[in-house]
Amino acid sequence: MxxxxxxxxxxxxxxxxxxxxxxxxxxxxxxxxxxxxxxxxxxxxxxxxxxAKKAIGSKKQYFCTRCRYKFTYDPKSITNLKCPYCGKEDHVIEHKMQSADKLLKNLTE
Ligand SMILES: [Zn+2]
Ligand SMILES: [Zn+2]
Incomplete structure (x- = not known):
């Protein structure tokens, strides 16, 4: 068979x-x-x-430390990088898995 x-x-x-x-x-x-x-x-x-590409495309992940809001933004975009939640850009940092986790921890502690 x-x-x-x-x-x-x-x-x-x-x-x-x-x-x-x-x-x-x-x-x-x-x-x-x-x-x-x-x-x-x-x-x-x-x-x-x-x-990895499939997951994030050309966009990068950013993080607003004020709202603790995580979002993606295409650096090639014509719009300014700002937090979609509060509309400010001064607290926006590039999100990197580990550092943001640490950051979150610091914020919640
Ligand atoms: Zn095959
Ligand atoms: Zn914000």
């Missing part, structure tokens, strides 16, 4: 025989199931970059 089970490749979304699939570390702690064709051109760093 040629009744091999199939799996969906995480990259090309094709159903491939289970024997053709392998799990690869993604570099961010996660794993990704790839068929042999995708494995040949798989680059974990590239994959992470792609996902």
């Amino acid at each position: 040629a009744d091999e089970r199939q799996m969906i490749c995480d990259r090309c979304r094709r159903a491939v025989p289970i024997s053709d699939m392998k799990y690869m570390p993604k570099g961010d702690g996660g794993r990704i199931g790839l068929c042999s064709a995708c494995r040949a051109k798989f680059n974990p760093e590239e994959e992470i970059k792609k996902e």
